[in-house]
Amino acid sequence: MxxxxxxxxxxxxxxxxxxxxxxxxxxxxxxxxxNTTIFGPKVYVFDPTMPAADxxxxxxxxxxxxxxxxxxxxxYALLFKPGNYNVTFNVGFYTHVAGLGQNPDNVNINGxxxxxxxxxxxxxxxxxxxxxxxxxxxxxxxxxxIAVSQAAPLRRLHIKGELHLFDFDANWxxxxxxxxxxxxxxxDGLVVPASQQQWFSRNSRWGGWNNAVWNMVFVGSVxxxxxxxxxxxxxxxxRTPVIREKPYLYxxxxxxxxxxxxxxxxxxxxxxxxxxxxxxxxxxxDQFYIARPETATAAALNTALGxxxxxxxTPGIYQLNDTVRIxxxxxxxxxxxLATLVPTxxxxxxxxxxxxxxxxxxLTFDGGPVxxxxxxxxxxxxxxxxxxxxxxxxxxxxxxxxxxxxxxxDVGIKINSNHVIGDHFWLWRADHGAGAAWxxxxxxxxxxxxxxxxxxxxxxxxHHNEYQTLWNGNGGRVYFYQxxxxxxxxxxxxxxxxxxxxxxFASYKVADSVSTHEAWGLGVYSYFRDAAVKLENAIxxxxxxxxKLHSMTTIxxxxxxxxxxxxxxxxxxxxxxxxxxxxxxRQTYTNFTGSGAADTQAPSTPAGLTATAVSSSQINLSWTxxxxxxxxxxxxxxxxxxxxxxxxxxxxxxxxxxxSTVYSYTVRAKDAAGNVSAASNTASATTQPGGSTGxxxxxxxxxxxxxxxxxxxxxxxxxxxxxxxxTTGVPMAAGxxxxxxxxxxxxxxxxxxxxTGSDLDYARGYQIHVSTDxxxxxxxxxxxxxxxxxxxxxxxxRSARYIRVTQTGTNSSWWSAxxxxxxx
Numbered sequence: 001m002x003x004x005x006x007x008x009x010x011x012x013x014x015x016x017x018x019x020x021x022x023x024x025x026x027x028x029x030x031x032x033x034x035n036t037t038i039f040g041p042k043v044y045v046f047d048p049t050m051p052a053a054d055x056x057x058x059x060x061x062x063x064x065x066x067x068x069x070x071x072x073x074x075x076y077a078l079l080f081k082p083g084n085y086n087v088t089f090n091v092g093f094y095t096h097v098a099g100l101g102q103n104p105d106n107v108n109i110n111g112x113x114x115x116x117x118x119x120x121x122x123x124x125x126x127x128x129x130x131x132x133x134x135x136x137x138x139x140x141x142x143x144x145x146i147a148v149s150q151a152a153p154l155r156r157l158h159i160k161g162e163l164h165l166f167d168f169d170a171n172w173x174x175x176x177x178x179x180x181x182x183x184x185x186x187x188d189g190l191v192v193p194a195s196q197q198q199w200f201s202r203n204s205r206w207g208g209w210n211n212a213v214w215n216m217v218f219v220g221s222v223x224x225x226x227x228x229x230x231x232x233x234x235x236x237x238x239r240t241p242v243i244r245e246k247p248y249l250y251x252x253x254x255x256x257x258x259x260x261x262x263x264x265x266x267x268x269x270x271x272x273x274x275x276x277x278x279x280x281x282x283x284x285x286d287q288f289y290i291a292r293p294e295t296a297t298a299a300a301l302n303t304a305l306g307x308x309x310x311x312x313x314t315p316g317i318y319q320l321n322d323t324v325r326i327x328x329x330x331x332x333x334x335x336x337x338l339a340t341l342v343p344t345x346x347x348x349x350x351x352x353x354x355x356x357x358x359x360x361x362x363l364t365f366d367g368g369p370v371x372x373x374x375x376x377x378x379x380x381x382x383x384x385x386x387x388x389x390x391x392x393x394x395x396x397x398x399x400x401x402x403x404x405x406x407x408x409x410d411v412g413i414k415i416n417s418n419h420v421i422g423d424h425f426w427l428w429r430a431d432h433g434a435g436a437a438w439x440x441x442x443x444x445x446x447x448x449x450x451x452x453x454x455x456x457x458x459x460x461x462x463h464h465n466e467y468q469t470l471w472n473g474n475g476g477r478v479y480f481y482q483x484x485x486x487x488x489x490x491x492x493x494x495x496x497x498x499x500x501x502x503x504x505f506a507s508y509k510v511a512d513s514v515s516t517h518e519a520w521g522l523g524v525y526s527y528f529r530d531a532a533v534k535l536e537n538a539i540x541x542x543x544x545x546x547x548k549l550h551s552m553t554t555i556x557x558x559x560x561x562x563x564x565x566x567x568x569x570x571x572x573x574x575x576x577x578x579x580x581x582x583x584x585x586r587q588t589y590t591n592f593t594g595s596g597a598a599d600t601q602a603p604s605t606p607a608g609l610t611a612t613a614v615s616s617s618q619i620n621l622s623w624t625x626x627x628x629x630x631x632x633x634x635x636x637x638x639x640x641x642x643x644x645x646x647x648x649x650x651x652x653x654x655x656x657x658x659x660s661t662v663y664s665y666t667v668r669a670k671d672a673a674g675n676v677s678a679a680s681n682t683a684s685a686t687t688q689p690g691g692s693t694g695x696x697x698x699x700x701x702x703x704x705x706x707x708x709x710x711x712x713x714x715x716x717x718x719x720x721x722x723x724x725x726x727t728t729g730v731p732m733a734a735g736x737x738x739x740x741x742x743x744x745x746x747x748x749x750x751x752x753x754x755x756t757g758s759d760l761d762y763a764r765g766y767q768i769h770v771s772t773d774x775x776x777x778x779x780x781x782x783x784x785x786x787x788x789x790x791x792x793x794x795x796x797x798r799s800a801r802y803i804r805v806t807q808t809g810t811n812s813s814w815w816s817a818x819x820x821x822x823x824x
Contacts, residue, residue, distance in 0.1 A: 029047035029050045031058060038285070040292050040315075042074075042076050042316060042337060043079060044077070046080050046081065047083070048085060049083075052085065055085065056088065056089055059078055064092075066092035066094055066095055068092075070093060073317055075094045075317070075337045076094065076337055078096070079336075080107045080109070080135060084108045084110065085108065087110075090116055092130065094130065094315075094338045096336055096337045100250050100251045102250055103277055104134050104158045104273065108135075110138045111137075112137065112139045112140055112141070112144065115147055115148055122147075123169070123175045123176050124149055124175060124177035124178075128150055128152060128426075129398070130148070131362070132146070132155075132157060133156050134250070136158035137157070137159060137160065138160040143161055143163075144163050144164070146163065147167035147175070148177065149177055150180075150462075153396045154180070155183050155246060155248075156183075157182075157186070159187040161188060162189035163206070164192045165177060166192075166193065179199065180196070181458045182199070184203050184272050186271055188206075189207045189208075190207055190210055191208070192211070193210060193212065196213065197214050197215075198213065200216075200217050200480035202423075202457055203219070203221060203245075204271060205222035205223055206222075209224065212225075214555060215480075215482070215553055217479060218237070220238070222269060229590060235521040241267060242265075242421060243268060244264045244265070247334050247395070259334055260281070264391070265279070288310045289312070293316030293339075299322065305327070308328065311324075311331075311334070316339060318340065318341045318342065320341055320342060320347070320349055324349065326360075327353040329356040330390075333359065333361070335363040338362075339362070339363055340364040340365070341366070342368050345368070345370055348372060349372070349375050350365070350375075351378075352392060353380070354383035356392075357391070358392040361394070361395035362395065362396050365397070365398070367402070368407050369407065371442070372410070374410060374448075375399050375409050375412050375413065376413045378394070378414070379415065379416035379417030379420075382416070384418070385417070387419040387420075388418075388453070394423065397413065397425050397426075398426045398427075399413060399428070399446070400430065402433060402436045402440065403428070403432065403434060403435075403436065404433065406441060408441055409443050410445070412446045413425065413427065415447075416451050418452045418473075419454065421454075423456075424458040425458070425461070429441060429446070431484075431487045431488065438465070438489065438490055444465055444467075445470050446461040446462070446464050448471075448472070449469075452473045452475050452476075453475035454477075455477045455478075456476075456478045458479070458480050459481050460482045460483070461481070462482075463484060463485070465486065467506060468485065469481070469508050474514055474515055476510075476514075477517075479519075481508060483507040483523070484524075484526070485505075485507050487530070488529060488530050489504075491814070495533060500648060501633065501650075502537075502632060503533075503535060503536040503627065504534060504536055506535070506538060507524040507535075508538070511542070514542055516546035516547065517541065517547045518549070522539060523552075524538035525555040525557050526554070526565050528559040528563035529558075530731070531760075532561065534563065534566055535566065536571075537571065538565050538568055541592070543596060543599070543630070551590060552573070552589045553568075554586070555576060556578060564576060565587075569589055570630070571601075571629030572592065575587070598673065601628065603627065604628070605677045605679070606635065606680040607680065609621065609622070609680045610683050612788055613685040613687045614688075614752055616658075616660070618657065618687070619665075619685045620652070620653050621651060622788050630671055630673070631671060633671050635647045636676070637665060638665065638667070638668070638679070639654065639663055641666075650759070651756055653756070658687065660686065663685060663687070664684040666682050688794075697742070697746055699742075699822075702742050705739050706739070712724070713726060714738060717738075717819055718740075722754075722757060725816050726738075726818075727814045728815045732763070732812075734810060737804055737806050738805045738820075740822075742802070742803070742822070749797040749798070749824055750794045751768065752821045753793075753805065754820075758789070761789070762788060763786045763808075763809060763815055764785065765783075765786070765808035765809030766791065766806065767805070767806045769804045770804070771802040772799075772800050777804060781798060
């Protein structure tokens with residue numbers, strides 16, 4: 001609606017107001033008008049008649065504030081109307097640079113638009129959260145530098161020169177860079193990745209491609225290198241099977257703002273604008289609700305959607321206390337300037353009904369302070385409609401938990417609808433920043449796909465607590481996969497899949513029920529920073545003829561000695577466990593096609609069986625978990641050669657035994673196909689005598705404290721519940737203490753500290769002190785070294801009120817236990 005302009009306004013203000021609503025008004029523009037448009041003050045719309053020095057000054061001011069501001073709350077969009085500009089500037093965090101022409105060559109920047117990594121001495125592995133699209137640039141030195149990693153898409157660019165995807169450090173060494181996304185773009189000269197470790201390019205063209213490091217995938221592109229994986233690691237797919245390019249904001253020939261929605265296309269190669277404008281449809285800006293973070297509540301957004309509006313999110317952070325519900329087919333939701341949505345009540349931030357043709361693009365989602373079941377959900381559970389003629393498409397979507405703020409969710413993106421297209425995702429559980437800790441910024445899975453015939457191009461998915469990607473639907477296709485598994489696994493016991501029988505959670509997991517799936521260019525990397533953790537398989541898929549994988553690699557980036565990725569896929573491919581020799585750091589597997597053959601491979605033999613008598617009637621068993629090409633389903637426990645029980649985990653408590661009796665045990669592993677391992681070593685133990693040390697004292701009124709403390713308090717040791725635990729929350733170190741106050745003086749001659757279920761968290765060394773007053777402790781009454789999850793300490797009977805256990809060992813695992821009992 002055109003509002004009446006007061007006659008009291010000066011002429012310059014009237015002109016500026018008209019220009020902000022109708023940018024075709026012909027007048028020389030000033031830089032002061034750049035951020036007074038309908039998009040709010042965080043969007044600068046530059047006009048070619050504005051002084052170049054003023055445009056450069058604005059761009060450099062934004063850059064100087066955001067060059068190293070990795071977790072800033074600021075967001076900006078720098079938009080250029082059609083025309084020529086003589087400017088040079090750099091692009092920092094949370095900055096979106098885009099042309100407003102119908103085609104990239106409508107906006108020509110002569111000078112340079114670059115992304116460097118000077119703030120981190122040439123290391124671009126944290127150059128995230130920025131975007132460049134829909135303009136041409138003629139670099140004054142012949143080279144455009146865009147040194148980025150994840151969540152920094154390059155779209156609809158025309159680079160009139162070379163494109164360099166890395167930066168140099170202060171000594172002119174090529175700094176690290178770790179993965180990026182290029183689509184629908186033309187580079188006249190050479191693309192030089194140099195140290196760029198992996199890259200995905202779709203529907204693009206260049207004069208030449210220089211090199212590769214670990215994993216580079218080209219889909220529907222022109223003048224690609226030959227497919228030579230693993231050396232050089234190029235994977236080439238000639239045509240893009242189905243795609244809709246990302247919607248974008250532009251100004252039409254009448255000078256009016258529109259959003260252009262490209263058509264769905266199949267079997268394409270090269271840029272969409274090679275022979276004229278990209279095929280598609282324009283939607284007038286007046287068909288959009290223009291969201292501003294200071295006013296756009298969830299209620300306001302849903303009201304606008306209910307009125308048939310599309311959504312355009314301007315730069316900022318949107319706190320949503322309810323789900324934004326998209327229920328109308330063909331709705332367009334477009335974010336500019338890295339607009340960020342945060343669910344605040346444990347709600348799903350945005351949901352899409354099982355309808356045709358929804359387009360969601362250019363949004364970042366942060367996990368909120370209350371756990372959400374998912375953050376972005378496409379289609380409700382049970383969606384079944386056929387959307388092949390008009391699928392929903394998702395473009396440049398980032399989902400984060402932690403880093404910027406403490407947050408958590410079960411699943412980042414859940415896709416229930418069929419035929420959905422994903423076009424560049426980064427799903428990131430933070431490994432640094434706010435809330436970055438194993439038990440704080442929890443996210444089980446980055447992506448869960450339940451729909452059929454879902455296609456994803458450029459899937460970056462990292463650090464989640466369980467499976468990074470879990471694919472349950474048939475007909476899925478993934479073109480390029482980059483995944484670092486979590487850095488901060490505290491110990492192996494807490495990170496096991498398949499009911500605790502398999503080391504770790506595969507990064508890329510295709511469900512056993514799936515019969516057709518195909519993926520190209522999958523890279524899975526480890527940096528087990530906190531413990532010597534092993535991952536059995538980087539990739540797990542069903543062994544059926546319809547499942548095909550191409551060009552897989554695993555990398556040991558760094559980590560605790562003893563950590564490893566044991567296999568690339570389904571028990572195939574060597575392990576990665578160190579930086580040298582070369583094969584210890586990188587393994588590859590070129591092609592996997594399921595055979596459907598019967599599984600005849602038995603699990604490995606259980607090792608390190610120990611037996612510990614904890615009372616006159618109970619012996620606890622523990623052993624190292626077995627591995628299997630498909631998965632261990634459980635263990636059979638033999639006593640004296642006879643089968644007495646089965647266990648789903650690598651521990652077991654044998655109860656109902658007789659006092660002062662020797663019992664001997666062996667264990668065999670089994671898998672779902674009925675294959676059984678050889679017997680473990682034999683372990684024996686003698687139950688304790690009956691009587692004085694067989695009866696635990698009642699713990700009514702008891703309290704427990706520890707130093708250090710964590711979110712899992714010492715009181716859990718006294719609650720009678722083996723599902724809860726106490727932990728220090730930090731690696732074991734000498735001097736850590738656990739103190740129990742029994743409320744009154746008691747007589748006792750044994751304590752048991754039981755860490756079963758957190759089997760690696762037992763004290764590596766300990767001293768026991770007692771006190772009647774909690775102040776005077778005297779000499780230690782017992783010392784020892786823990787060897788398993790149950791530590792039993794017996795001694796001459798004592799009378800005291802307080803018991804203190806002091807850690808004397810060190811280990812990267814946290815010190816923890818689940819129950820503390822005292823006997824007499």
